[in-house]
Amino acid sequence: MSPLQPRHRETQELISRLEARRARRRRLRLLWAVAALAVVVIIAAIGATVLTQSSGPAGATTSATVATSTGSSGSAVTPSSHINTSLSHPSSSSTSPTSSTPSTSAAPSTSTTLVSTTTGPPKVVVIDPGHQAKPNLDPEPIGPGSTQTKAKVSSGTRGVVTGIPESELNLAIGLRLRKALEAHGIKVVMTRSTQDVDISNRERSEIANEARADLFIRIHADGNGNPEVNGIHTLYPASIRGWTDDIAARSKEAAVLVQRELIKATGARNRGLDERSDLTGFNWSDVPVVLPEIGYMTNPTEDRLLATDAYRDKIVHGLVEAILQFLGLQ
Ligand SMILES: [Zn+2]
Numbered sequence: 001m002s003p004l005q006p007r008h009r010e011t012q013e014l015i016s017r018l019e020a021r022r023a024r025r026r027r028l029r030l031l032w033a034v035a036a037l038a039v040v041v042i043i044a045a046i047g048a049t050v051l052t053q054s055s056g057p058a059g060a061t062t063s064a065t066v067a068t069s070t071g072s073s074g075s076a077v078t079p080s081s082h083i084n085t086s087l088s089h090p091s092s093s094s095t096s097p098t099s100s101t102p103s104t105s106a107a108p109s110t111s112t113t114l115v116s117t118t119t120g121p122p123k124v125v126v127i128d129p130g131h132q133a134k135p136n137l138d139p140e141p142i143g144p145g146s147t148q149t150k151a152k153v154s155s156g157t158r159g160v161v162t163g164i165p166e167s168e169l170n171l172a173i174g175l176r177l178r179k180a181l182e183a184h185g186i187k188v189v190m191t192r193s194t195q196d197v198d199i200s201n202r203e204r205s206e207i208a209n210e211a212r213a214d215l216f217i218r219i220h221a222d223g224n225g226n227p228e229v230n231g232i233h234t235l236y237p238a239s240i241r242g243w244t245d246d247i248a249a250r251s252k253e254a255a256v257l258v259q260r261e262l263i264k265a266t267g268a269r270n271r272g273l274d275e276r277s278d279l280t281g282f283n284w285s286d287v288p289v290v291l292p293e294i295g296y297m298t299n300p301t302e303d304r305l306l307a308t309d310a311y312r313d314k315i316v317h318g319l320v321e322a323i324l325q326f327l328g329l330q
Pocket of ligand 1: 156
């Protein structure tokens, strides 16, 4: 035994006391860190809840993919309306499911594919400029499981004075609308951005479904055998059980806003709303869908107006107002 041993013991005791104190401090620091972390997590959770509630359901980001097939030429314009090319009246159809009362609005489920740091995921609008350079008169079912068919894409109407094809006018409006909506932070998917495509009405709906659009807007202009007929009307899907019963109510809400804002913006004749059960592009849709007919290209005055930048701006302005309201962004 060394004579230094008592001192050594004292040193050992001192060291262990110091170590114990250090350990206590360490535990305290850890406790503080855990408490601080908990506060941060709670604040973040509250923030996220508030954001989710204020921004509502979000759409997924999906790029449009489109199947192409060979087009055929021909025209299917009826005197009353270019889009009313159904061979049989909807009510006489034996293949359509029976109508039913609309269910509650069909909000697409939430996705967090695109997350903005401040405002949550952007709303998604799918714009479908009606028709294309060449029609495709091959048949396709007017709705899921239907044996009733209609042409994949009809030819559309044409400016009686300007000669502008409807597909070209629809595209011009659609591209302007995309720019305007993107300026409001809305994610836009176009079913087409050129004339030279071959995309059926069913495929256009499927693009909107795949994009989980908050709104699917189909831009069209009208034609009529009577050149006097003019004005704007907006089409929306009838509630058909198994097809559109989940989107009918919300679609009509959009149609009401679109029609009101288009008339306000343009001063055109208000032809009101039209509920339709025969449109392929409605019946395949799983997202709220509307189809504004932005004017009659067979009316000389309206045809000239629709060819001007100023009037096109008015149309786009009306559509933007309606869409912002519909999406709860205004
Ligand atoms: Zn059309």
